[in-house]
Amino acid sequence: MASTSTIFSPDEAPELLSTTDTNNDISVPYDNGDTGEEDDVGDENNPHRRKSSSSSSSSSPSMHSLGGRSDRPDLPRILLMGPRRSGKTSIQRVVFGKMSPHETLFRLEPTQTVEINVVEHNPLCRFQVWDFPGDYGGDAPYHRPFDPITYDVTALPPSAISRPPRFSVDNIHDTSNGIGNGNIATLPPGLVSDSDASIFGNARALIFVIDAQDEPYDHVLRRLTDVVARAVRSNPTISVEVFINKVDGELFLSDEPKYDCRRDIMQQVADELAEAEVPDVHVAYYLTSIYDHSVYEAFSKCVQKLVPTLPTLEELANVLVTTCSMEKAFLFDVASKLYISTDSTPVDMQSYELCSDMIDVVLDVSGIYGVKPDIEGRRVGEMMRNAEEEEDDEVAAYDNESSSVIRLSNGMVLYLKEVGTMLALVCLTRSENFKKKSLVNYNIECFKRALKMLMEKTPEDSIDSSSLQHVSLHNT
Ligand SMILES: Nc1nc2c(ncn2[C@@H]2O[C@H](COP(=O)(O)OP(=O)(O)O)[C@@H](O)[C@H]2O)c(=O)[nH]1
Ligand SMILES: [Mg+2]
Numbered sequence: 001m002a003s004t005s006t007i008f009s010p011d012e013a014p015e016l017l018s019t020t021d022t023n024n025d026i027s028v029p030y031d032n033g034d035t036g037e038e039d040d041v042g043d044e045n046n047p048h049r050r051k052s053s054s055s056s057s058s059s060s061p062s063m064h065s066l067g068g069r070s071d072r073p074d075l076p077r078i079l080l081m082g083p084r085r086s087g088k089t090s091i092q093r094v095v096f097g098k099m100s101p102h103e104t105l106f107r108l109e110p111t112q113t114v115e116i117n118v119v120e121h122n123p124l125c126r127f128q129v130w131d132f133p134g135d136y137g138g139d140a141p142y143h144r145p146f147d148p149i150t151y152d153v154t155a156l157p158p159s160a161i162s163r164p165p166r167f168s169v170d171n172i173h174d175t176s177n178g179i180g181n182g183n184i185a186t187l188p189p190g191l192v193s194d195s196d197a198s199i200f201g202n203a204r205a206l207i208f209v210i211d212a213q214d215e216p217y218d219h220v221l222r223r224l225t226d227v228v229a230r231a232v233r234s235n236p237t238i239s240v241e242v243f244i245n246k247v248d249g250e251l252f253l254s255d256e257p258k259y260d261c262r263r264d265i266m267q268q269v270a271d272e273l274a275e276a277e278v279p280d281v282h283v284a285y286y287l288t289s290i291y292d293h294s295v296y297e298a299f300s301k302c303v304q305k306l307v308p309t310l311p312t313l314e315e316l317a318n319v320l321v322t323t324c325s326m327e328k329a330f331l332f333d334v335a336s337k338l339y340i341s342t343d344s345t346p347v348d349m350q351s352y353e354l355c356s357d358m359i360d361v362v363l364d365v366s367g368i369y370g371v372k373p374d375i376e377g378r379r380v381g382e383m384m385r386n387a388e389e390e391e392d393d394e395v396a397a398y399d400n401e402s403s404s405v406i407r408l409s410n411g412m413v414l415y416l417k418e419v420g421t422m423l424a425l426v427c428l429t430r431s432e433n434f435k436k437k438s439l440v441n442y443n444i445e446c447f448k449r450a451l452k453m454l455m456e457k458t459p460e461d462s463i464d465s466s467s468l469q470h471v472s473l474h475n476t
Contacts, residue, residue: 082209084134313341
């Protein structure tokens, strides 16, 4: 088959074994043999590395500070809704703002207005998260779709408030359906307000966060049903995700109470949606906690739904995993540690945690030893200490030569390699399948080229595997 690139199986292309792997294997600038890690953070004297560090910086992930409130109509919109103190703001600060989970206990003020957080790390991880105040659509005196008196309209982007609500309190009928204090009014079924249309109409996903430790759930689930109904009526293609958050602490020491909690919530929501005659809607449920990786895993799955090329990415990962006899391969957004895609074998939390933790190790070690000292001899990582600049540190610590191998005591190997701006491929493989590292590197290079082609396509372009014809991936 005519091809410019081929993925070889490490065991089946012995002619490549003698190839010195100078392009892909980066020299290790320090010896960390004691820990069993080889962090290929690059040659400090390598001018290319210096150049790429600064160029990465210039295209640095631009996460606007929370509350930046700048709508970006070009970015898919994810809505974070749910009752007060269910953990919406914590989730987004922990996942995208690098806040430690414990800090959320004392550093977060109640969200007063809609806060927009733009996440634009690379072509595969770009979206905006709208963090709503807990009141939205529920606890307010009138359960109106959008109440400019209750909510600070100046905080909303013009696109969200361009059309005033068509329904006044008069033409919202009070169902007195027992939610809260009994005077909560909802729209007649089937009607969509202009403001609902502007909030939900342009959104790609609705994440409704529930506090699992705040029983009983009846009130919250009725509100969830109502918000979902309005969202789906305004936008039938919106993805609906429910984060059952705070599944940690004494109440959820084992898995069983978590699964019971999820089952009860799913059942009740399904019943209520059926009762409300909501058109067919698929609701995905996730058990999350900001104190472990579950919230990253859940958010990853939501973000994956925004990636139009996901099936092709998965196929590429499948080919790589098969040809290199790997156990698992994740494509990570380095800045958020969300995984954008993986091969089609099931994800187990332990593998995900290992691979995700590896990113931290690489960034930490590379931040200290891998960044070129400035002219005064201080390391860049030591110079910049405020929150925003820490993000720059991260970008400087990760470039196109970033690579690392960690050998685990159980005979497995974790292998991380840069495959795009702030994108890492993290593979889990058996050590016996990692003997021909140069060949694995060659195959990952093919993966990287295919990925680059995919990312260069505009979202409107239809992507199918035939569009990758000239990067023919075949098993020899
Ligand atoms: N135990 C536990 N507490 C959480 C979790 N997520 C958030 N919290 C706490 O819940 C409180 C309210 O969080 P916040 O993000 O302000 O809620 P919001 O009103 O929905 O934005 C804070 O004290 C957080 O520390 C979680 O996963 N587990
Ligand atoms: Mg909040």
